[in-house]
Amino acid sequence: MLAYRHAFHAGNHADVLKHLVLIQVLKYMTSKDKPLRVIDTHAGAGGYLLASPEATKKGEYLQGVKRVWDAPAAKLPPAVIDYLKHVRASNPVTPGEENPTHHLAHYPGSPQIERRLLRAHDELRLYELHPTDHRLLAQQVEDDKQVILYKSDGFESLRSQLPPPSRRALVLMDPSYEIVSDYAKVVGALREGLERMATTVFIVWYPQVSRREAAELPRRLKALSPKGWLNVRLTVQQPDTQGFGLVGSGCFIINPPYTLAPALRAAMPWLTSTLAQYDGASHAVEERPS
Numbered sequence: 001m002l003a004y005r006h007a008f009h010a011g012n013h014a015d016v017l018k019h020l021v022l023i024q025v026l027k028y029m030t031s032k033d034k035p036l037r038v039i040d041t042h043a044g045a046g047g048y049l050l051a052s053p054e055a056t057k058k059g060e061y062l063q064g065v066k067r068v069w070d071a072p073a074a075k076l077p078p079a080v081i082d083y084l085k086h087v088r089a090s091n092p093v094t095p096g097e098e099n100p101t102h103h104l105a106h107y108p109g110s111p112q113i114e115r116r117l118l119r120a121h122d123e124l125r126l127y128e129l130h131p132t133d134h135r136l137l138a139q140q141v142e143d144d145k146q147v148i149l150y151k152s153d154g155f156e157s158l159r160s161q162l163p164p165p166s167r168r169a170l171v172l173m174d175p176s177y178e179i180v181s182d183y184a185k186v187v188g189a190l191r192e193g194l195e196r197m198a199t200t201v202f203i204v205w206y207p208q209v210s211r212r213e214a215a216e217l218p219r220r221l222k223a224l225s226p227k228g229w230l231n232v233r234l235t236v237q238q239p240d241t242q243g244f245g246l247v248g249s250g251c252f253i254i255n256p257p258y259t260l261a262p263a264l265r266a267a268m269p270w271l272t273s274t275l276a277q278y279d280g281a282s283h284a285v286e287e288r289p290s
């Protein structure tokens with residue numbers, strides 16, 4: 001039985017980084033005419049109310065999206081502006097207000113971001129195993145002809161989605177890593193996915209936690225990537241007194257669009273100082289161009 005619920009973490013620093021990267025990659029991929037298949041192997045609930053008991057329990061979004069939302073509008077890097085546009089679109093102005101402003105009440109999950117960027121000829125395939133989050137997501141996509149939602153294992157099912165007829169695909173792989181075997185499953189699913197279609201663009205989110213498997217994952221992903229890759233990491237806090245906690249996270253992108261590295265190099269210094277929870281906050285962007 002899966003215990004992880006993304007509602008407890010929605011809008012935290014890791015979501016900010018992951019969704020900023022997702023938007024930049026999708027923006028580029030949807031600028032080409034050919035149809036695109038987006039496969040979200042770990043979709044979550046679709047979107048999250050920030051006033052819910054889950055989101056307010058630790059209030060992780062306060063150190064994440066809320067800091068970005070509240071930042072002065074001047075000098076925002078373009079990728080941050082793109083990210084904020086999506087968050088704003090999920091928070092429409094309340095009608096009837098005298099001075100209408102957006103209030104941060106809702107946080108969009110990856111399925112909502114992906115859906116908003118799809119064109120009429122693109123497809124979205126979503127996988128979510130948790131019964132509650134699957135039901136919440138199903139309510140949002142049930143009448144949508146461009147979306148198919150599965151209640152099956154995203155790692156195992158990926159191969160069945162590749163290659164799509166258009167031979168253009170983006171995979172977001174965003175496991176919770178609550179089970180340590182997820183680290184090996186990421187590597188296995190990527191290997192299979194690349195065998196099925198070597199030009200697939202993959203975004204793999206990974207946590208920065210005190211665990212050997214987490215520290216080794218970026219190296220294993222580099223070894224897997226036959227062509228180009230990009231690795232972006234953002235560290236915002238120190239481990240807790242026991243030496244644990246999510247101190248930061250990263251996204252490893254296989255076959256990244258050429259526009260991604262410059263967009264991240266421009267955004268990461270701003271993001272690091274905005275999301276820093278201690279003086280040692282840092283980031284890195286490394287790439288091997290194809």
Ligand SMILES: C[S@@+](CC[C@H](N)C(=O)[O-])C[C@H]1O[C@@H](n2cnc3c(N)ncnc32)[C@H](O)[C@@H]1O
Nearest residue numbers: 006042043044109110128129130153154174176
């Ligand atoms: C980090 S959350 C996803 C968040 C989402 N991608 C977003 O950015 O809004 C991971 C999700 O994967 C689900 N999950 C865990 N193992 C899975 C598996 N093997 N296949 C599909 N979903 C899984 C969990 O229930 C959880 O909702």
